[in-house]
Amino acid sequence: MANIELWGGVECTVNRVGEEYFDQLAQSGHANRLSDLDLFAELGIKKIRYPVLWESVAPEHPEQQDWTWATERLNRLRELNIDPIVGLLHHGSGPRYTHLLDEDFPQKLAQYARGVAQQFPWVNHYTPINEPLTTARFSALYGFWYPHTQDDASFATALLNQIKGTKLAMQAIREINPQAKLVQTDDLGYSHSTPALQYQADFENHRRWLSWDLLCGKVDQQHPLWGYLRRVGVSEETLLELVQDPCPPDIIGVNYYVTSERYLDERIIDYPWHTHGSNAWHRYADVEAVRVQAATPLGVQNILEQVCARYDLPVVITEAHLCCTREEQMRWLADVWDSASFLRKQGKNVLAVTAWSLLGAYDWNSLLTRNAGHYEMGAFDLKGGQPARTAVSDFLKGLPLEAERHPVLKVDGWWKRVCRSIYTNMPEEPENWSQAGNEQMLPHDLAIEPLLITGATGTLGRAFARLCDTRGIPYVLLTRQDLDIADAASVEKALQKYRPWALVNTAxxxxxxxxxxxxxxxxxxxxxxxxxxxxxxxxxxxxxxxxxxxxxxxxxxxxxxxxxxxxxxxxxxxxxxxxxxxxxxxxxxxxxxxxxxxxxxxxxxxxxxxxxxxxxxxxxxxxxxxxxxxxxxxxxxxxxxxxxxxxxxxxxxxxxxxxxxxxxxxxxxxxxxxxxxxxxxxxxxxxxxxxxxxxxxxxxxxxxxxxxxxxxxxxxxxxxxxxxxxxxxxxxxxxxxxxxxxxxxxxxx
The missing domain is CATH 3.40.50.720 (NAD(P)-binding Rossmann-like Domain)
Structure with a gap:
């Protein structure tokens, strides 16, 4: 069986909050840099999730379309032998002349999809709508994005509109290109809970499949959420139509984040106020499961196994990203890649892992509700104004080649270390990756090259040690008695003894x-x-x-x-x-x-x-x-x-x-x-x-x-x-x- 492939993607959301649109491509500058595509090609990616967005091509009227930008980009991708997976709507509600609750939304999207296929008949992969379930929740159930409703009926309408829109869009596209494939993405996690809230966790664990279940025609009278959907206003005719005439994805696209798994707890006093929510029976906190000591997150490998067991379809990780320090970003990508590779070798139909987002993302810390310019670095770093290669991009390039990995990757990511838990009343055994002087504190069962740090008594040296502890970077903090930096023999002795991958001089x-x-x-x-x-x-x-x-x-x-x-x-x-x-x-x-x-x-x-x-x-x-x-x-x-x-x-x-x-x-x-x-x-x-x-x-x-x-x-x-x-x-x-x-x-x- 062939190895899994490396795919890529650029964060391209154009979401609406009130009357304001937030455009990730404009914020990153990718909208004006064709040369970014050549940088992506250097990584060796086979496919890229790439936007030809409805709001950008036809913002004012469905008949007023500008294909200039998309044509230049897709043609360049074709020259670079990168297969685009074209997205039409990414966490948005469409142009101003429609929205997620518009009864004509599906038909309008299909009309636009036909135009895309006519312009680019050679494109073979599409994601008409990214994350329909997530978008319906954020827009119509929680009210973060337009149209800012907060009720179950609006949520169901928004979700079904997107599912029907996806089906009609693929029908329109396949009339132009019968070979076109649907790559359907959504965020997939798992809800954990206290015993008292198991009923709510069960509901959310059924709901997480809805995008794919609806497209695959699985939501019939025996489906666990049939009754819920009928109660909130979805007609039996609508659901049975999808059962009788489904539009199953050709590829299931799983977006999995360290925060995708949640923990529900009615003991709200133990959690910050902003995590508090409620249903008709309980008030409870909804927090990241990885941060709760009592929770045991399933992890990406188990999540992928669940997908493979539920759908007899190819599966891809279509988003793998972590906003964190450099080594933790690489550890996350390594974790996802290794899990997917393991399942591939076990015969599971897992095709690829997508590096998301290649250029990073803006303002996801506020769920795109504020335009504050908060930047999360991706494979390339945009802080200097132009994409710069980093250890992450180098790491991605080496993944399919099974290249030697950086020494810091021999340590588990924070989500697997004791420090992951912040919601706990139980004492923890602290981790200690440090070594002071001659007292060896490195794990003896791992051959981990440390970082040498001189200047053990100074502000900077101690700060490096503290933050290396936090970041899980094994280190040796040396005093002048341990290492005299101006004595060549002393320096040579220390390098021979500790065999570090790098040395930081703060002395x-x-x-x-x-x-x-x-x-x-x-x-x-x-x-x-x-x-x-x-x-x-x-x-x-x-x-x-x-x-x-x-x-x-x-x-x-x-x-x-x-x-x-x-x-x-x-x-x-x-x-x-x-x-x-x-x-x-x-x-x-x-x-x-x-x-x-x-x-x-x-x-x-x-x-x-x-x-x-x-x-x-x-x-x-x-x-x-x-x-x-x-x-x-x-x-x-x-x-x-x-x-x-x-x-x-x-x-x-x-x-x-x-x-x-x-x-x-x-x-x-x-x-x-x-x-x-x-x-x-x-x-x-x-x-x-x-x-x-x-x-x-x-x-x-x-x-x-x-x-x-x-x-x-x-x-x-x-x-x-x-x-x-x-x-x-x-x-x-x-x-x-x-x-x-x-x-x-x-x-x-």
Missing amino acids: GFVRVDAAEEEAEACYRENTHGPAVLAKACQAHGVGFVTFSSDLVFDGEKMEPYLEEDQPQPLNVYGRSKTQAEEQVLAAMPQALVIRTSAFFGPWDEHNFVYHALRAIAHQEPFKAAEDSFITPTYVPDLVNMALDLLIDGESGIWHLANTGAYSWAQLAELAANLAGLDPAPWLQPVPMASFKQPAARPVYSALETGKRGILPSVEDALRRYLHACEFNFRPVQTDLHSTEGEIRFAAQA
Whole structure:
């Protein structure tokens, strides 16, 4: 039996909320980039789910059609030998002249489908409507999308309209191309529950099949939902017509997400308010089963087995996507691919896995009800404005070839680890992938190459260790006693001992003013050490990332510095970092060198933001420079992005800092305002010169990136910092005239 194939897809929803349309192709920019198709072809995909959407081709009138965009794209796919699976309606309700409750909706869709087939008679695969059941639920039962109804009768009408529309559309298409095949997709999960809500879970577990059951003619008087559909207004004639003259899919398309399986629990006090819902008998929480310790999700393999047992038809995973960190995205794809491959080898009729979405998606965190620009990366990363290859795209390319997988994939995804559970009152045994010094903490039953991290006592080193724990990345956190970065023999010994896949260097001399008097020590730690590490990593084929500073610049530019700007340091510390950049990249061109600035984070108190908020909360004077501008950097954002870029295999100089340029005084004021504190009169903006620092600083050293390493805004980062930090910044009563406890905080690297 042939191996399963790799298919692809682009998120292309054009959904309507009120009178506003949300267009994913416009948000991603794919609408204007024909060249994306060549990138997709490089992955080796055989088929692609691709839009020729009704709302886009004929938005105002069914007879006013513009095929220009679709013709250019489908012809290019044909040249690339990629077979398109054409979608006509993707989570939408159609153009303005129809909607899901329009009694003429099926006929109007069929008319449009005929036009598509006439334009592209060579297209052999169609999905007239993506996820009819899901769309009916979100539009007509929950009211999130147009037409925003919230009742069972509207839900049933919307679902049956889509099913009848699909049937009529395929009839119209097959009059032009008798070989055309129906690839019918829907989200397929499973509902788990407490005993008290088993009846509701049973109903939802029957309902999840409805799209395919209706098309296959299975909904007769013996079907579990016959009575429900009749009670909510679906005529017997409508149902029996589908039984007598069905339109079975040629391929069942299963869209399965980590959130597709649900857990229902009447003990709503244990769950956030936004998860609460009700039926006629119970109020209950509806949450992701994977997050409930008491639940045991079936997983994609069992879900696929259920599909194969229910329908004697070919099955494809038509969407496999996870919004998460880079390694977790790959772990999810690997899990889905391996499950499908296993079933294929067992003789199940599983054909392919679809990488969805190749370009990522926007605003699904709000179920497409807000146009906030929230981006979930796909196989390619759009943060820099153009699709960029990542570890995910490289991984996909290697799947059909059974290429060697990244070491981080030897660890299970979070959905299979203890950390998956957030709804539990039972104690858990914490996972620990870490190793401190010589105390080995890696799993002994797995041959897992760790990530080496230097700088065990510093803010950045500890942050890397913390987030590697969270992300399930095995690591070794080393002190200077474990590894002297400037000693070649010590470095060689560590690499031989731990055999890492990569090394992150967070060690160094960080006291900017002290460097003026201790230049030799500064250069040893900041220049010679990273160069030694780079040479050793190059020799061993180990990935390497090290950190530089905004203090490599002199501030004369007076606007944010980009990666290509020429360093002109003003002090010893800046010169040590500049020379390190040069020597590291000379020794190892594949090294990743990250310039950053002005850390603040929730896991220690050694940062400007903490001290500013503490002083203002305690109504103590706090001086901050008003004429020195930097780009503050939230440590969790910095570390997560650095890990993603390291896994992606990126190299060269990158600027990673949160978006926005602030003086130190402005940063303190913004933080205080967001914390609900009045910074006046405690915040005292003063000239930088008043601090009389031995080391000269640039008056402007804000960073900006010309690459895709774009971090969220400083304001967004501060909000998350305030939410996450352990210190409570509520004000305390003090003598308003007291000057005791005055804090002077000068800018450091």
